[in-house]
Structures are given as C-alpha cells and as structure tokens.
Amino acid sequence: MKILVCISNVPDTTAKINFTSDNTAFDKNGVQFVINPWDEYALTRAIELKEAKGGSVTVLNVGEADTEPNIRKALAIGADDAIRVNAHPKDAFFVAQQIAAVAKENSYDIILMGRESIDYNGFQVHNMVGEILGIPSITPAFKLDLIDDATARLEREIEGGKEVVEVKLPFVASAQQPMSEPRIPNMRGIMTARTKPLKVVEPSGAEAKSAYVSFSKPEKKGGVKLVDADNAAELITLLRNEAKVL
Amino acid sequence: MSVLVFVEGLNGEIKKSSLEAASYGSQVAQTLGTSATAVAMGDISQNALAKLGEQGISKVLYDADEKLEKFVAEAYVKVIAKAAEQENAKVLVFAHSNIGAAVGSRLAVRLNGSLATNVTTLPKTDGAFTVTRSVFSGKAFAEVELTSDVKIIAVQKNNFEVSQNAGTTATVENLSADVTDADLTTAPKETVMQETGGGVLLQEAAIVVSGGRGLKGPENWHLIEDLARELGAATACSKPVADMDWRPHHEHVGQTGITVSPNLYIAIGISGAIQHLAGVNSSKVIVVINKDAEAPFFKAADYGIVGDAFEVVPKLIEAAKALDK
Ligand SMILES: Cc1cc2nc3c(=O)[nH]c(=O)nc-3n(C[C@H](O)[C@H](O)[C@H](O)COP(=O)(O)OP(=O)(O)OC[C@H]3O[C@@H](n4cnc5c(N)ncnc54)[C@H](O)[C@@H]3O)c2cc1C
Numbered sequence: 159m160k161i162l163v164c165i166s167n168v169p170d171t172t173a174k175i176n177f178t179s180d181n182t183a184f185d186k187n188g189v190q191f192v193i194n195p196w197d198e199y200a201l202t203r204a205i206e207l208k209e210a211k212g213g214s215v216t217v218l219n220v221g222e223a224d225t226e227p228n229i230r231k232a233l234a235i236g237a238d239d240a241i242r243v244n245a246h247p248k249d250a251f252f253v254a255q256q257i258a259a260v261a262k263e264n265s266y267d268i269i270l271m272g273r274e275s276i277d278y279n280g281f282q283v284h285n286m287v288g289e290i291l292g293i294p295s296i297t298p299a300f301k302l303d304l305i306d307d308a309t310a311r312l313e314r315e316i317e318g319g320k321e322v323v324e325v326k327l328p329f330v331a332s333a334q335q336p337m338s339e340p341r342i343p344n345m346r347g348i349m350t351a352r353t354k355p356l357k358v359v360e361p362s363g364a365e366a367k368s369a370y371v372s373f374s375k376p377e378k379k380g381g382v383k384l385v386d387a388d389n390a391a392e393l394i395t396l397l398r399n400e401a402k403v404l
Numbered sequence: 405m406s407v408l409v410f411v412e413g414l415n416g417e418i419k420k421s422s423l424e425a426a427s428y429g430s431q432v433a434q435t436l437g438t439s440a441t442a443v444a445m446g447d448i449s450q451n452a453l454a455k456l457g458e459q460g461i462s463k464v465l466y467d468a469d470e471k472l473e474k475f476v477a478e479a480y481v482k483v484i485a486k487a488a489e490q491e492n493a494k495v496l497v498f499a500h501s502n503i504g505a506a507v508g509s510r511l512a513v514r515l516n517g518s519l520a521t522n523v524t525t526l527p528k529t530d531g532a533f534t535v536t537r538s539v540f541s542g543k544a545f546a547e548v549e550l551t552s553d554v555k556i557i558a559v560q561k562n563n564f565e566v567s568q569n570a571g572t573t574a575t576v577e578n579l580s581a582d583v584t585d586a587d588l589t590t591a592p593k594e595t596v597m598q599e600t601g602g603g604v605l606l607q608e609a610a611i612v613v614s615g616g617r618g619l620k621g622p623e624n625w626h627l628i629e630d631l632a633r634e635l636g637a638a639t640a641c642s643k644p645v646a647d648m649d650w651r652p653h654h655e656h657v658g659q660t661g662i663t664v665s666p667n668l669y670i671a672i673g674i675s676g677a678i679q680h681l682a683g684v685n686s687s688k689v690i691v692v693i694n695k696d697a698e699a700p701f702f703k704a705a706d707y708g709i710v711g712d713a714f715e716v717v718p719k720l721i722e723a724a725k726a727l728d729k
Contacts, residue, residue, distance in 0.1 A: 171659050171679045175543040184540075195660050250519070251512065276541050276659055276682070281500075281521055285477070285509030294590045295477065297506055300653065315654065316475060317421075317501050318414065318605045321592035335646075335660055336653050367518040371534055371547040376685070382692070382702050387711030391723035393691065396707060401689045403611070403668040404635065404727065 159213030159307075160264070161204040164257055164271035164283070165197040165232055166247070167225040171276065177373045184277070184373070193228045196272025198235075198340035200333035203302055204270050205236040205341070211304060214238045216266070220247045220256045226356065234343035234351035242358050248366035250278075254286035255364035261291060266328060268310070273298035273332040284332040294325050297332040407433040407440045408493035409461065410484055412503055413448030420566065420608045421499035423459055427567040428559050429497035430460025431526055436495070441465060443487035443579070445472035445480065450576060457572035465490070465579040472583060475503050476591045481510045483581040488515060490579070493554070495527075500558040501607070508558045517554030524560050541659050541682035560686075561608055562665045598654060606655065609638035611668045612687075614657060616642040616680075618673020618694065618713055622650040627717040628672065634724035640664065642674045658683035673713045676701025693717065 169175070169189045176185040193201070204215045217232040219225050220243040229240045243256045261269060274281040281297075288295025301313035305324065312323050312331060343351070385393045398404040409429035411422035418426075426442060433440035442456050445467040453464045465487045472479060484507060488496060496511065498504035505521050512519035524545065525536040532549045538560055539546045550557075606612065613632040615625065625639075632639045639655060646656035657664055659682040669687035673694065674680060681704055684690070692705040695712050702708050709716050 169540075171682070175540045177544070250509075254513070278539055278546075279522055279541060279663075281505045282509040282512070282519060285506050286513050288477075289481075289510040289513035295506070295510070296590060298502060315502055316595075317419070317503070317607050319595060319597035320654075321475070322594040322596070323590050323592050325590055335656070367512070367550070367552045368520060369549045369551060371532075371549050373539070373547075374545045375543070376545070379690075379704065379706060382705040382708045385707065385709050387709050387716055390709055390711070390716045390719035393707060393709060394720060394723035394727065397668065397689070397691070398727065401668070401706065403689050404724075 159207065159211050159268070160266045161207065161213065161215045162218055162261060162264070162266040162269045163197070163201045163204045163215060163232070163237065164218045164269070165201065165228065166194045166275045167191050167219060167221050167228050168194045168275050168277045171195065175375070181372045181374065182370070191225070191228060193231060194272050194275045196274060196276070196334060198272070199335060199337045200270035200272055201232055201235060201237065202338035202340050203333060204268070206338060207304060216241060216264070218243070218257060218260055220245055220253045222246060229356060230351050231343060233354045233356070234347040235341050236347065239355040240357070242356065243361050244358050245361035249368045250280045250282035251286060251368070252364050252366040254283045254290060256361055257283065257287050258290040259362040260359070261287070268327060269330040271332055273334045284330050288330040291330070293328050293330060295330040296323055296325060298334045299331045300334050300337050302331060302333070302337060405494045406438050406491045407436065407495045407497065408484070408488050408491055409440060409442045409497045410504065410507065411442050411444045411448070411456065412499065412501065413444065413446050413452070416447055416449045416452060418448060418452050418456070419499065421501055421561045423566040424561065424564045425497050425499045425504070425559050426456055426459035426461050428526065428564050430567070432495055432497065433460070435526070435529055439463070441487070441491050441493070442574070443484050445469070445483055446475070447473060453576045454573040457574040458569050459567050460569065461574045464574050464576045466576055467579045467581055469580065469583050471588060474592050474595060476588050477506050477510060478590065479583045479587040480507050481514065482583060482587055483579065484511060485514055486581040487579055496554070496556045498556070498558045500560050505558050508556050512556050515554045516552060517556045518550035518552040519556040519558070520548050520550060521558040522560050523557050524563050527555070527557070538686060542663065542685040543682065560665060562610065562667070598652070604636065604638040606638040606640055606662060606664065609664070609666050611635050611637035611670070612640050612664055612666045613637045613670045613672070614640035614642070614674060615645065615672050616674030617644050624714070625651065627713065630721050631670070631717055631724060634721055637670075642680055671701055672717060674701060675699050676704060
C-alpha cells in the first residue's frame with residue numbers, strides 16, 4: 159500500500175493575522191508555521207493504515223525551502239519519505255497540478271490531505287486532484303478503513319448527515335476530525351527523521367487560474383453590551399428590538 | 405452566454421444555501437446583461453424548481469434520472485458540465501457546501517475555469533473580474549481575480565439574502581446527461597441523516613445556540629436544546645465537548661470543526677479560544693454567556709451576560725417562550 163499525504167505549511171492557529179503595508183501579502187513576520195491541522199488527521203490515519211497493513215507513507219508539500227522544518231516534522235511523526243515541489247503555491251489549481259504530476263509518476267494507492275488549509279480555506283485541491291487524475295475524490299471524510307487490498311470504506315460528511323462510500327483504489331480523500339488522533343513526534347522519530355529522504359523536485363509548468371489582489375480585515379466590533387444576569391430576559395428584548403435578529 | 409446556478413435539494417425542497425446562490429446568480433446575470441439558469445437533479449419537486457423564479461431564475465434544467473437521487477460527485481459533474489455547455493455558461497454559481505464546493509472544484513478542472521470558494525461579495529466586473537472571499541478562517545478577506553474565461557463561484561452560506569419576487573415562476577426543462585453505471589463508482593452504500601433538533605441544519609441555521617465545557621456534562625444539554633427550540637436555532641458545541649463525547653462531532657464548530665456564519669451565535673460556557681472564534685467570527689451578532697468576566701469571548705461579542713449559565717439560561721428560555729413568533 160503506497161499512500162501519499164499532502165501537507166501545507168500554515169500560520170499557527172494562534173497567530174495574529176496581518177498583511178504587508180500595501181495589503182498584497184500575508185505578513186510572515188514573527189509568525190510560527192505549523193502543519194495544517196486538517197492535514198494532521200490525514201497524516202496520522204495514513205501512518206495507522208501503514209502500521210496495520212504495511213506499505214509506505216510519502217509526504218508531499220508544494221512550497222519553498224522554508225517549509226522543510228514541517229516536512230521533517232511529518233517524517234518524525236512517522237512518514238517514510240518526503241517530496242517538496244519547489245514552488246510558491248500560487249493557487250489551488252496550481253497546487254493540484256503539482257500533486258497530480260507527482261502522483262502520475264509514482265502511482266499511489268491512496269492520496270490523502272486535509273479538507274482545507276486554515277489559511278486560504280479553499281476546500282478545492284483534493285477534488286481537483288481527483289478530476290485531473292480521473293479518479294474518485296471523497297471529501298470531506300471523517301472515517302477511512304480498508305476492506306481489502308483493493309477497496310476502502312469511507313464515511314463522508316454531507317450537510318445534515320453522512321454517506322458511507324465503498325470505493326476501489328486508487329482514490330483521493332480529504333480528512334477531517336475525528337478520522338484519527340494526531341500524534342506528537344517522539345525523540346526516536348525526531349532522530350530518524352533527519353536521515354529520511356526528502357527529495358526536492360522542480361514544478362511542472364502549470365499556470366494558476368486566479369490571483370490574489372489584496373487582503374483586508376473585518377471591521378472591529380463596537381464592544382460588548384453587557385446585560386445584568388438578574389435581568390437576563392432583557393437580552394431577548396434587545397436581540398429582537400435592537401439587533402433585530404429574533 | 406448565461407449564468408448557471410447549481411441548486412441542491414433536500415426532502416423535495418431546495419436548500420436555503422442554494423436559494424441564496426440562486427439569488428446571487430441572478431444578480432450577477434443582471435450585471436452582465438444576461439439571464440440566470442439553474443441546473444438541478446435528485447430529490448426536488450417540480451413545484452420547488454418552478455418557484456426558483458422568485459429568486460430571479462428564468463429557466464431550470466432538471467435531470468430526472470433516478471441514479472442521481474443520491475449525491476455522486478462524478479455523475480453530478482457530468483450533468484452540470486452538460487448544462488454549462490448547452491447554456492454556454494461563463495459564470496457558474498454554487499453554494500459553498502460540501503457538495504457544491506466538491507462539484508465546483510472538479511468542474512473548474514473540466515471546464516478549464518477559475519474557481520473561488522467561500523465568496524462573500526458580488527463580483528466586480530469593471531475591468532478585471534474579482535470577488536472577495538473569506539480567508540484565514542474568517543480572520544481576513546481577500547480580493548481574488550478570476551483570470552480564466554469561465555468563472556466558478558461558491559458563495560458562503562448565510563451571506564446573501566434570498567430574493568423574493570413573489571409569484572414569478574421559472575420554466576422547467578428536462579435535461580439528460582446519460583449518466584451510466586461507470587459514473588456511479590462512489591455512489592453511497594448508505595446515507596444517514598442526523599437528528600437535527602427541530603430540523604435546523606447547523607450549516608444553514610440563522611441562529612445557533614452553542615455550549616462549551618462550562619455546561620459541566622451532557623446531562624445539562626437540555627438547557628442548550630430548549631433555548632434552541634424556542635429560538636428555532638441549531639445546536640453546536642466547542643471541540644472539547646465533542647472530544648469528550650458529550651455531543652456528536654458534527655456539532656463541533658471552530659478552526660478544526662464546522663464554520664458557521666449565522667445572524668446570531670449564542671455561546672454558553674465557552675471561553676472563546678482563538679481556535680473556536682475562527683469558526684464563528686463571521687456571525688453577524690455574537691452573544692456570550694459566561695461566569696468569568698475575563699473570558700476572551702467577551703472581546704468578540706456584541707452582547708453578553710456575566711453569570712452562571714445554570715441560572716441565566718432558564719430565564720432566557722422563559723423570555724424566549726414569551727416572544728410572539
Ligand atoms: C490546533 C487546535 C485546533 C483547535 N480547534 C478547535 C475548534 O475547532 N473548536 C474549538 O471549540 N476549540 C478548538 N481548539 C481548542 C481551543 O483551544 C479551546 O481549548 C476550546 O475551544 C475550549 O473549549 P471551551 O470553551 O468549551 O472550554 P474551556 O476553555 O474550558 O471554557 C469553559 C468556559 O466556561 C465558563 N464556565 C464554567 N462554568 C460556567 C457556568 N456555570 N456558567 C457560565 N460559564 C461557565 C468558564 O468561565 C470558561 O470560560 C483547538 C485547539 C488547537 C490547539
């Protein structure tokens with residue numbers, strides 16, 4: 159079983175979101191980057207499947223050299239090897255093209271990633287990869303098991319419920335909680351990660367189809383209006399007559 | 405050329421998020437001086453389809469194939485691609501739902517189009533075609549230019565009014581995309597719908613009542629449920645509450661859970677960690693009930709009560725009961 163896990167490098171969940179002075183790019187100054195939390199669900203599930211059934215887990219990141227600490231972290235958590243496509247991830251379509259190019263070369267049985275990245279929140283790449291490769295994409299999945307060497311059973315979320323899907327390998331799936339319990343690398347993992355292969359490849363000549371023009375932040379709230387606990391019913395009146403939301 | 409809107413059904417009706425998408429699509433059509441067509445399949449009544457006229461849709465293309473009863477991405481993509489070709493659609497509009505964004509992404513590849521998801525504004529069309537989308541888990545917005553000839557837009561839920569031109573009907577035409585078994589490899593073996601207290605879908609709800617660890621245990625959730633019922637709201641929870649199995653995971657909102665953008669979000673016994681806020685900060689009005697006046701959630705709130713949930717919430721339930729609805 160060969161599993162490919164795609165990870166993206168995102169600002170830590172507690173990072174302050176600021177933009178460069180002309181508002182055309184995210185300001186990385188002083189920001190700590192982590193493996194996208196949704197991707198960690200995919201990574202851990204892939205490692206669990208490998209531990210149960212054998213095979214290999216390769217992590218893939220489309221990014222510049224500054225993402226390597228988090229690629230090493232994925233190796234420390236338990237992936238076997240890594241590929242970095244040396245390019246700035248311009249948009250979802252560009253990234254999907256890069257992933258598909260790597261997948262075509264190495265024919266994986268399963269391609270996993272998180273449902274979306276917590277920075278650009280696209281929810282696009284997994285389905286695009288599926289379409290480019292002409293294989294199913296099951297998204298967002300919160301349960302993934304192998305029935306046998308050729309078939310998997312997934313549960314995917316739909317609004318208001320879930321669907322159970324059985325699908326032949328190969329396929330793409332995106333992960334969300336509670337697919338697995340993300341792991342913290344242990345000392346041995348960190349030591350071995352240093353010597354695991356991390357291959358850097360150049361991007362295939364794909365175009366982006368969208369371009370970020372500028373960024374802005376939501377208007378600041380006017381501050382909280384407090385209602386006395388003894389007079390709680392007043393809140394309902396305010397919500398109806400002042401805020402007009404009831 | 406025209407604008408094509410994909411609408412999703414549930415129990416014979418059209419989902420609210422799709423009515424929002426239809427309203428959005430017809431406004432885009434108006435700006436571009438063309439008409440808006442909808443494409444639909446599955447479990448939607450003819451009556452509901454015709455009523456899309458109220459949202460400004462002039463024509464609906466409906467594929468009545470039974471194989472499309474349940475969502476299957478590849479098959480749905482085939483039908484929408486056929487409709488897009490037939491209508492020479494240059495702008496395609498979807499709801500940013502698990503289904504809408506999935507088919508939208510596959511179509512972007514198939515139709516060689518540009519895709520923006522989580523879109524919060526109508527497009528600017530003077531010069532470059534740009535839209536604004538929500539990014540950084542609701543903490544920022546980005547203006548994005550869609551550079552391909554075909555533009556695909558998935559609109560954020562609860563962000564656009566459903567327009568109502570009462571009495572206007574759309575014509576409904578049949579469409580057949582000749583879906584075969586080969587398109588059905590990911591057909592669900594089983595579909596399980598959740599018990600939604602009062603039948604309100606969390607992702608589409610106008611009001612959400614949400615509980616955190618401050619409620620002490622699942623046995624106290626009647627407070628959340630009763631208030632939600634009185635307000636016609638959906639129920640939600642914080643991550644630890646789902647992790648401890650007090651509530652199901654599909655109610656967990658936040659950075660690693662569901663993102664909601666209701667008109668009113670009521671947070672009870674939730675501290676307001678940044679990861680929780682990431683899933684709720686595009687709510688229009690936020691109410692916080694917490695016994696700790698220093699709880700960070702108050703900084704993000706519009707209204708608040710500093711007090712014990714076990715005393716405050718019963719009073720709110722009584723007051724909500726007394727509202728004329
Ligand atoms: C990578 C990452 C991702 C995460 N993703 C999410 C996410 O998606 N969603 C999420 O919710 N969290 C998420 N978290 C966890 C988050 O950091 C917080 O730990 C969590 O939101 C806290 O939940 P809580 O507010 O219910 O509990 P607590 O922080 O324990 O807060 C309980 C609150 O209840 C109040 N309280 C106690 N008793 C009463 C009472 N009787 N009446 C009124 N108030 C009372 C307390 O004052 C307190 O403010 C994530 C964390 C990380 C690191």
